Amino acid sequence: MAVDIILAESAGFCFGVKRAVDETLKIQKKYNKRIYTLGPLIHNNDVVKHLEENNIFSISLEEADKLAEDEVIVIRSHGVSKEVIDRLTDKGLNVINATCPYVSNIQKKVNKYSVEGYNIVILGDKNHPEVVGINGWCDNKALITSDGTFETKLPNKICVVSQTTERQDNWQNTISSVAKSSKEFLAFNTICSATEVRQKSAYELSKEVDIMIVIGGKSSSNTTKLYQICSENCENTFHIENEKELDIDMIKELKHERIGLTAGASTPDWIIQNVTDTLKNNL
Ligand code: SF4
Incomplete structure (x- = not known):
């Protein structure tokens, strides 16, 4: 029986992740020594393994504190707070900021409007590095919701x-909660396209x-x-x-x-290809 293996129209590395990986590999070649990324x-x-083979290692902020001056450290696409950038720069490290431009845009907005007296609300996972970083551009005062519900009055x-x-x-739930209780609000839908x-x-393919x-x-x-999205359909x-x-x-049973395939933004093409080949060769 012939098996149809269909890759979702859009899958795998996004612009921001590809940019960060390419930039980091380029920087390592330029300095031709062991370099670091702040977190994977x-x-x-x-991919982390592939980077290690290229002399690029992930370290924590505490480990970064112990690096010698002029060592190279890359900020990943999720971005970090202003405080972290200042801490690394003040130590004399060579900081390469590979934050995705879409994330930098959120950081700038949050900074601008908190300075103008707006209370910042972030829809997201409060423990995710991107959200932790964004919160760091408004003095860590943002109200963070994971689904548009709030425990306190807005x-x-x-x-x-x-x-x-x-x-x-x-996002729609968050906007409707905010619209119900707040008279003046600005909303920037910063979900990346x-x-x-x-x-x-993935939604369309998983239905078929x-x-x-x-x-x-x-x-x-x-x-x-x-x-989660695919599980709802398939x-x-x-x-x-x-x-x-x-x-x-x-799978045979x-x-x-x-069979539909999709891949997250941090999955390189070669892994998608390996999965496709393994399915083709074994079914
Ligand atoms: S915002 Fe995130 S998902 Fe979008 S391009 Fe940048 S790194 Fe990728």
């Missing part, structure tokens, strides 16, 4: 932004297939969201990091005439 450059173990003058990987339905386009094509495979790091928030949806996690025997 992207949420994908295979203040009157509000500026709302979103983590770039959020779902549109969460790369995320939206990827989510839409027997099995849906979502490829990406287990700790990648945008991959996890793709998995009960046989699986989240894997790479081709080694494919359970071919189990399920109806598998049409």
Whole structure:
């Protein structure tokens, strides 16, 4: 029986992640020594390994404090707070800021409007580095909601932004909560179009297939969201990091005439290709 393996129209590395990875590899070549990233450059173990082979290592902020002057440290696409950038720069480190321009735009907005007296609301995961970083551009005073609900009464003058990987339905819930209780508010839908386009094509494809495979790091928030969206349409949806996690025997037992593939923003093309080849060669 022929198996149809269909890749979602939009899947894999987004502009910001590709930019950060390319830039970091370029910088390492330029300095030709061990360089560092503040936290893993992207949420994908295979790519982290590839970077280590290229003398690029992830370190924590505490470890960065112990680096010698002029060592090179790269800020990843999620961005960080102003305080962190200042701390590294003050230590004399060579800081390369590879924050995605879309995230920098949110940081600038949050900074501008908090200075103008707006209370900042962020829709997102309060523990995600992108959200922690954005909050750091408004003195860590933002109200953070994961789904548009709030435990406390909202203040009157509000500026709302979103983590770039959020779902549109969460954004709509947030706006309607804010509109109900706040008389004056500004709202910037900062959900990245790369995320939206990827989510839409995963949604469409998962309605049409027997099995849906979502490829990406287990700790990648945008991959996890793709998995949630696909699971709503296709009960046989699986989240894997790479081709080694494919359970071919189990797939064979399920109806598998049409298999859909999608991948998170931190999944490189070569992993998507390996998954496609493994399915083709074994089904
Ligand atoms: S998902 Fe969007 S905002 Fe996030 S790194 Fe990629 S391009 Fe930038």
